Amino acid sequence: xxxxxxxxxxxxxxxxxxxxxxxxxxxxxxxxxxxxxxxxxxxxxxxxxxxxxxxxxxxxxxxxxxxxxxxxxxxxxxxxxxxxxxxxxxxxxxxxxxxxxxxxxxxxxxxxxxxxxxxxxxxxxxxxxxxxxxxxxxxxxxxxxxxxxxxxxxxxxxxxxxxxxxxxxxxxxxxxxxxxxxxxxxxxxxxxxxxxxxxxxxxxxxxxxxxxxxxxxxxxxxxxxxxxxxxxxxxxxxxxxxxxxxxxxxxxxxxxxxxxxxxxxxxxxxxxxxxxxxxxxxxxxxxxxxxxxxxxxxxxxxxxxxxxxxxxxxxxxxxxxxxxxxxxxxxxxxxxxxxxxxxxxxxxxxxxxxxxxxxxxxxxxxxxxxxxxxxxxxxxxxxxxxxxxxxxxxxxxxxxxxxxxxxxxxxxxxxxxxxxxxxxxxxxxxxxxxxxxxxxxxxxxxxxxxxxxxxxxxxxxxxxxxxxxxxxxxxxxxxxxxxxxxxxxxxxxxxxxxxxxxxxxxxxxxxxxxxxxxxxxxxxxxxxxxxxxxxxxxxxxxxxxxxxxxxxxxxxxxxxxxxxxxxxxxxxxxxxx
Amino acid sequence: xxxxxxxxxxxxxxxxxxxxxxxxxxxxxxxxxxxxxxxxxxxxxxxxxxxxxxxxxxxxxxxxxxxxxxxxxxxxxxxxxxxxxxxxxxxxxxxxxxxxxxxxxxxxxxxxxxxxxxxxxxxxxxxxxxxxxxxxxxxxxxxxxxxxxxxxxxxxxxxxxxxxxxxxxxxxxxxxxxxxxxxxxxxxxxxxxxxxxxxxxxxxxxxxxxxxxxxxxxxxxxxxxxxxxxxxxxxxxxxxxxxxxxxxxxxxxxxxxxxxxxxxxxxxxxxxxxxxxxxxxxxxxxxxxxxxxxxxxxxxxxxxxxxxxxxxxxxxxxxxxxxxxxxxxxxxxxxxxxxxxxxxxxxxxxxxxxxxxxxxxxxxxxxxxxxxx
Numbered sequence: 010x011x012x013x014x015x016x017x018x019x020x021x022x023x024x025x026x027x028x029x030x031x032x033x034x035x036x037x038x039x040x041x042x043x044x045x046x047x048x049x050x051x052x053x054x055x056x057x058x059x060x061x062x063x064x065x066x067x068x069x070x071x072x073x074x075x076x077x078x079x080x081x082x083x084x085x086x087x088x089x090x091x092x093x094x095x096x097x098x099x100x101x102x103x104x105x106x107x108x109x110x111x112x113x114x115x116x117x118x119x120x121x122x123x124x125x126x127x128x129x130x131x132x133x134x135x136x137x138x139x140x141x142x143x144x145x146x147x148x149x150x151x152x153x154x155x156x157x158x159x160x161x162x163x164x165x166x167x168x169x170x171x172x173x174x175x176x177x178x179x180x181x182x183x184x185x186x187x188x189x190x191x192x193x194x195x196x197x198x199x200x201x202x203x204x205x206x207x208x209x210x211x212x213x214x215x216x217x218x219x220x221x222x223x224x225x226x227x228x229x230x231x232x233x234x235x236x237x238x239x240x241x242x243x244x245x246x247x248x249x250x251x252x253x254x255x256x257x258x259x260x261x262x263x264x265x266x267x268x269x270x271x272x273x274x275x276x277x278x279x280x281x282x283x284x285x286x287x288x289x290x291x292x293x294x295x296x297x298x299x300x301x302x303x304x305x306x307x308x309x310x311x312x313x314x315x316x317x318x319x320x321x322x323x324x325x326x327x328x329x330x331x332x333x334x335x336x337x338x339x340x341x342x343x344x345x346x347x348x349x350x351x352x353x354x355x356x357x358x359x360x361x362x363x364x365x366x367x368x369x370x371x372x373x374x375x376x377x378x379x380x381x382x383x384x385x386x387x388x389x390x391x392x393x394x395x396x397x398x399x400x401x402x403x404x405x406x407x408x409x410x411x412x413x414x415x416x417x418x419x420x421x422x423x424x425x426x427x428x429x430x431x432x433x434x435x436x437x438x439x440x441x442x443x444x445x446x447x448x449x450x451x452x453x454x455x456x457x458x459x460x461x462x463x464x465x466x467x468x469x470x471x472x473x474x475x476x477x478x479x480x481x482x483x484x485x486x487x488x489x490x491x492x493x494x495x496x497x498x499x500x501x502x503x504x505x506x507x508x509x510x511x512x513x514x515x516x517x518x519x520x521x522x523x524x525x526x527x528x529x530x531x532x533x534x535x536x537x538x539x540x541x542x543x544x545x546x547x548x549x550x551x552x553x554x555x556x557x558x559x560x561x562x563x564x565x566x567x568x569x570x571x572x573x574x575x576x577x578x579x580x581x582x583x584x585x586x
Numbered sequence: 587x588x589x590x591x592x593x594x595x596x597x598x599x600x601x602x603x604x605x606x607x608x609x610x611x612x613x614x615x616x617x618x619x620x621x622x623x624x625x626x627x628x629x630x631x632x633x634x635x636x637x638x639x640x641x642x643x644x645x646x647x648x649x650x651x652x653x654x655x656x657x658x659x660x661x662x663x664x665x666x667x668x669x670x671x672x673x674x675x676x677x678x679x680x681x682x683x684x685x686x687x688x689x690x691x692x693x694x695x696x697x698x699x700x701x702x703x704x705x706x707x708x709x710x711x712x713x714x715x716x717x718x719x720x721x722x723x724x725x726x727x728x729x730x731x732x733x734x735x736x737x738x739x740x741x742x743x744x745x746x747x748x749x750x751x752x753x754x755x756x757x758x759x760x761x762x763x764x765x766x767x768x769x770x771x772x773x774x775x776x777x778x779x780x781x782x783x784x785x786x787x788x789x790x791x792x793x794x795x796x797x798x799x800x801x802x803x804x805x806x807x808x809x810x811x812x813x814x815x816x817x818x819x820x821x822x823x824x825x826x827x828x829x830x831x832x833x834x835x836x837x838x839x840x841x842x843x844x845x846x847x848x849x850x851x852x853x854x855x856x857x858x859x860x861x862x863x864x865x866x867x868x869x870x871x872x873x874x875x876x877x878x879x880x881x882x883x884x885x886x887x888x889x890x891x892x893x894x895x896x897x898x899x900x901x902x903x904x905x906x907x908x909x910x911x912x913x914x915x916x917x918x919x920x921x922x923x924x925x926x927x928x929x930x931x932x933x934x935x936x937x938x939x940x941x942x943x944x945x946x947x948x949x950x951x952x953x954x955x956x957x958x959x
Contacts, residue, residue: 061800063958082956083802091800095793099600101607106600113596114801116589155797162801 100144149180177371246291319513768892778857859946
């Protein structure tokens with residue numbers, strides 16, 4: 010047996026004119042978890058499929074477990090476990106039937122089968138659900154079942170393509186624990202992810218961006234490069250978004266993001282520490298060194314993020330004021346039932362003008378239902394939802410005129426050009442004539458869309474697609490902007506640019522409501538409502554939520570720690586009641 | 587080898603679970619056939635029922651009224667006496683009658699002279715089928731009356747010759763009896779091609795194909811696991827169709843069940859092959875179903891001879907029907923139901939079906955890929 014689980018050299022793969030993988034060379038060790046990390050479109054899935062023998066390389070050398078996937082596929086498949094990105098199991102079959110199927114396909118004989126099933130079911134905690142159709146499992150349980158099926162053949166190499174997508178943070182931690190255990194038992198695991206925070210959990214990392222390998226090695230070695238270069242400006246008086254903007258304009262600052270009440274900065278190699286007073290952070294402000302994380306390192310490799318300025322804030326008008334009442338979005342005892350199932354249970358919150366409010370929660374917790382009621386797309390069963398004081402139930406269309414909406418994965422018309430999309434969406438929102446032309450021109454200028462006007466939206470680079478979607482949502486000058494998981498899976502640069510624009514819009518008094526299951530995105534919010542099992546279990550600023558769970562064991566909890574602690578607490582309370 | 591069999595059986599079992607749990611496939615395999623059979627059996631009837639026509643008698647002599655009486659008492663024609671051609675014309679325009687017959691004032695006189703066209707027949711050309719039927723019926727009535735006249739006068743040179751029509755195999759000439767075997771062909775096509783056009787595409791769409799391809803399953807095993815369950819479903823459905831037609835619908839069945847099973851299997855091979863091929867090539871359920879509808883279902887209805895007589899189609903269209911498996915199955919089914927095991931017809935049809943079945947399955951095997959590109 011040779012030493013490497015997977016090795017490749019000069020590996021290329023093209024799809025038509027697109028070079029999805031550009032001459033990758035790396036070696037993946039046995040018995041460890043190797044992270045295949047990168048944003049959507051980086052080439053992770055293509056690389057995994059090459060390894061699984063599902064695609065053939067255009068050029069280069071590839072060996073998985075010492076075998077060539079293209080030529081020795083039959084031998085390799087017997088030694089390989091593969092879990093595709095889409096749930097690869099049969100939703101209309103029960104857990105047990107899926108396991109039986111895969112045991113047959115993998116040639117696990119009768120006697121060994123029961124034993125192995127028992128171990129798998131125990132390992133995944135699925136023993137109680139063997140008779141349940143796979144389609145009725147939660148996201149986390151589905152992935153565990155997928156993992157169990159992939160493991161039935163006792164593979165030497167396990168390929169997991171984005172196993173943590175659609176999985177709540179608690180299940181995600183369990184999944185990680187399981188996989189770590191497997192690696193400790195000698196299994197070679199390749200885990201692909203677009204969540205950069207997962208990179209730090211891996212033993213080794215292959216960092217991909219636009220088909221290129223940017224880094225290969227232990228994640229700690231990469232973050233170590235940034236030692237002493239990452240600081241937080243804490244105790245900021247006044248607008249932290251302004252502070253971030255000014256800090257990003259400093260020559261020594263490579264990258265910066267908002268983290269709750271603080272601003273996190275990554276400095277360039279050898280740059281001096283910034284002076285908090287110089288960026289207008291107020292007299293109390295101080296600098297605190299923080300531990301670099303993987304995303305900082307990624308930004309360092311990419312050469313830093315975009316500036317914090319958004320032209321958008323200059324071209325759009327101030328959002329209208331609603332008398333002296335500062336509350337722009339309000340939900341009162343909002344309830345939505347689907348048959349017997351209560352998707353949203355008496356949710357109340359209020360969002361003030363110019364505030365960014367986030368709904369955070371795992372998939373299926375009810376945040377989308379709440380969100381849809383707030384945009385007037387779904388009628389509440391009980392309670393009241395209002396925007397700018399207009400009841401969404403009685404005058405939904407008048408309220409909707411005040412809204413901009415940007416859906417997950419940008420609901421643009423892919424085969425229309427950029428110009429056509431802009432015309433269409435501005436028309437839908439009631440703009441016409443000279444005003445329409447003027448607004449479109451402003452958007453084209455603000456987002457640098459001029460070179461792409463005749464390009465079909467589908468073929469735009471991701472970053473421009475996002476700009477176009479945002480342009481379509483804000484063109485009519487809405488008072489409120491709804492964002493549905495706006496940056497999940499996008500690369501960190503595009504994400505920073507997006508939030509810079511959002512910050513620019515907020516400066517003009519536009520109120521933002523965003524849903525996300527993404528902890529980083531939550532940090533950008535002024536306040537977060539945590540939705541779990543249809544109920545709002547906590548509301549507060551990111552810092553407040555973190556502090557509420559801080560204790561001797563975790564003095565400085567992350568957003569994810571806070572989330573897990575609050576959800577666990579809610580489960581305990583439910584169990585007591 | 588043993589592994590291969592086990593994998594095939596495991597996948598077939600999975601497929602059967604999916605069929606049983608998907609109400610739509612049960613609906614298509616067992617409920618739709620019943621509906622289709624009853625529609626073909628009762629709703630669609632190619633026999634013309636009683637048609638109303640007008641009868642204008644302008645000659646009031648005995649010859650004319652005896653001819654007029656030839657229109658009465660027919661099970662197919664209801665002749666309404668009318669006063670004038672004008673009134674009949676109005677009734678025709680209003681749609682109250684489908685045509686009218688005018689016995690002109692000089693009917694008897696012209697008849698005596700041996701002249702032509704003593705009777706005028708006007709029909710509603712907007713419905714050509716009915717129009718030609720009315721015209722033919724009037725002609726028939728004329729012929730019958732002539733015959734009666736000759737017999738009575740005993741002066742006919744043609745003496746005792748009488749034309750007597752008799753339909754073989756379908757004595758009562760009930761169209762239902764040849765529509766039902768045809769409708770079974772349509773049903774088998776729906777199950778064979780339409781249902782299977784969804785199954786491979788579904789695996790692609792749901793991402794389960796990708797997971798399967800990463801296991802040791804071979805292409806042959808995969809295709810067999812798609813063919814076997816749907817073959818069984820098709821045969822079960824055929825049993826239901828056969829039972830319903832011979833019991834509830836009273837269709838005769840003169841062939842043997844063995845021949846029926848054999849030829850159904852062969853047809854299912856081509857239908858399943860068509861469906862799987864489209865599903866494999868298109869990898870999208872909607873497109874595959876649309877393609878199957880056009881490639882298998884519509885030809886089976888329009889071009890196989892189920893409803894429209896192939897011999898009356900234009901030559902180019904008729905040429906196309908020769909390559910349709912459904913055509914051979916229709917002919918076999920009508921033979922089995924109405925005539926019996928006629929080796930000459932059944933063997934030739936079977937051979938053709940065998941060839942198309944093998945061809946489609948071979949093409950599917952060729953089109954199925956072990957990888958994604």
